[in-house]
Amino acid sequence: MPLRVKVRNAxxxxxxxxxxxxxxxxxxxxxxxAGYWEKDAGAYVLRRGKRLLRGQQTVAEAGVLNSDDLELIPDPEGGG
Amino acid sequence: MSEAIKLGEIDEDRLDRSRRIGWLDVGKIVKSRCLVVGAGALGNEVVKSLVLSGFKEIVVVDMDRIVRSNLNRCVFFREEDAESRLQKASVVAARAAELSPTARVTPVVSSIQDIDLSSSPRPDVVFGCLDNIAARLHLNAHSYHLGIPYIDGGTNGFAGRVHVVLPPEGPCLQCGMNRSHFRIMEKRHSCTGIEASFYEPKVPAEITTTSVIAAIQVREALKVLSGKSEDCIRHVAHYDGLRNRFEILETSIDPGCPMHSRMEPHDSQR
Known part of the structure; x- marks a missing residue:
C-alpha cells in the first residue's frame, strides 16, 4: 500500500x-x-527529525511512515 | 627563599587565556600536527584559528593561485597577492606565521590526490576545506583508513555544514552521500576555473558563513585533542545563517560504503 509523505523545501x-x-x-x-522544485544541480540530503536518511535505503528500510514530514536540505559543498 | 611572582607575567604568555579554560589541553594542542587541505575561504579561516589557538605544526595544501574574487572572504590575502597570482598555500603559510611566529606552517602546492597521507609526519587531525566532492572523498577515505580524525567543512552562501568523522567509530563522510553527490562529484567548483572541465556555476561564498563554519571545524578539533571526543558533533552540523538555524543531524554507517565494508585496521590503530 502506498505511503503519503510531506516533503518540505528547507x-x-x-x-x-x-x-x-x-x-x-x-x-x-x-x-x-529537487526536480519538482527545479533546483540547481547540486548535492541534497533528506532528513526525518534529527536523522539524515541514507540515500540508498528504501523507504521501508529507512522506516519512513505514512504522513511523515521529511525535509530536503542542500548539502553545502563549497569552501574555496 | 620562595620564588617571587612577577607582576604582569601572565600577560606575557600568549596562551594564558586559553590555559584558563579548564578542559582545553593546551599542552597537547601545541604539540599536535594539523593537515589543512584547501587554502581558500575555509582554509584561511581554519589556519587563522589554528595558529591563534596555539597549534605549531600545520601543513596547508592547495594547488590554486589567488585571484581578486577571493578577497571578499580570505583574511590572509591582499590585493598585491591577487595581482601577482601568488600560490594560495604559500601566502596562507607566510601570513599565518606573522600571526604566530613560533608556528611552523608548511605550504604544499599540490592536489590532495597527489599527496601520500600515510607518509610521515602523520597528522593528528585533518581538515577538509575543499570545494569539490572528489577531493573530499579522497581525504575522507585516506583519513579513515589511517584512523585520523577528519573534520570537513562546506559552505554555500549563508548555509554551511561541518561533518566530524572519528574513525574507527561511526559513519564516515561517504556514508552520508547519495546519488546527488556523485552526480556532481567531478565538477570542480574552482574559483579560478583552471580545473573545471566544463562550465559550472560558481558557488556563492561570503565571509560570515565561512567564519562560522571554520570556527566550528577548529573547535571540534580542540575537543578531539583535549579528550572530549564524546562532546563532538555527531555526525553533521547544518547551519542556515539566513534563518538562524543550527542543527546536529545523525547519519548512519552505510554497509555498502567501501570504508566500512572492507576496512582493515591500519597498523596505527592496532
Whole structure:
C-alpha cells in the first residue's frame, strides 16, 4: 500500500505531498523533490527529525511512515 | 627563599587565556600536527584559528593561485597577492606565521590526490576545506583508513555544514552521500576555473558563513585533542545563517560504503 509523505523545501519552506511505494529509495525522493522544485544541480540530503536518511535505503528500510514530514536540505559543498 | 611572582607575567604568555579554560589541553594542542587541505575561504579561516589557538605544526595544501574574487572572504590575502597570482598555500603559510611566529606552517602546492597521507609526519587531525566532492572523498577515505580524525567543512552562501568523522567509530563522510553527490562529484567548483572541465556555476561564498563554519571545524578539533571526543558533533552540523538555524543531524554507517565494508585496521590503530 502506498505511503503519503510531506516533503518540505528547507530553502523556501514550500511543501509537496508525495506518494511512495515501499521499494522507492530515499534517493528517489531527493530527485523527485529537487526536480519538482527545479533546483540547481547540486548535492541534497533528506532528513526525518534529527536523522539524515541514507540515500540508498528504501523507504521501508529507512522506516519512513505514512504522513511523515521529511525535509530536503542542500548539502553545502563549497569552501574555496 | 620562595620564588617571587612577577607582576604582569601572565600577560606575557600568549596562551594564558586559553590555559584558563579548564578542559582545553593546551599542552597537547601545541604539540599536535594539523593537515589543512584547501587554502581558500575555509582554509584561511581554519589556519587563522589554528595558529591563534596555539597549534605549531600545520601543513596547508592547495594547488590554486589567488585571484581578486577571493578577497571578499580570505583574511590572509591582499590585493598585491591577487595581482601577482601568488600560490594560495604559500601566502596562507607566510601570513599565518606573522600571526604566530613560533608556528611552523608548511605550504604544499599540490592536489590532495597527489599527496601520500600515510607518509610521515602523520597528522593528528585533518581538515577538509575543499570545494569539490572528489577531493573530499579522497581525504575522507585516506583519513579513515589511517584512523585520523577528519573534520570537513562546506559552505554555500549563508548555509554551511561541518561533518566530524572519528574513525574507527561511526559513519564516515561517504556514508552520508547519495546519488546527488556523485552526480556532481567531478565538477570542480574552482574559483579560478583552471580545473573545471566544463562550465559550472560558481558557488556563492561570503565571509560570515565561512567564519562560522571554520570556527566550528577548529573547535571540534580542540575537543578531539583535549579528550572530549564524546562532546563532538555527531555526525553533521547544518547551519542556515539566513534563518538562524543550527542543527546536529545523525547519519548512519552505510554497509555498502567501501570504508566500512572492507576496512582493515591500519597498523596505527592496532
Amino acid at each position: 530553502e523556501s519552506g514550500a511543501t509537496v505531498d508525495m506518494e511512495l511505494e515501499g521499494e522507492n529509495t530515499i534517493e528517489d525522493i531527493i530527485e523527485g523533490a
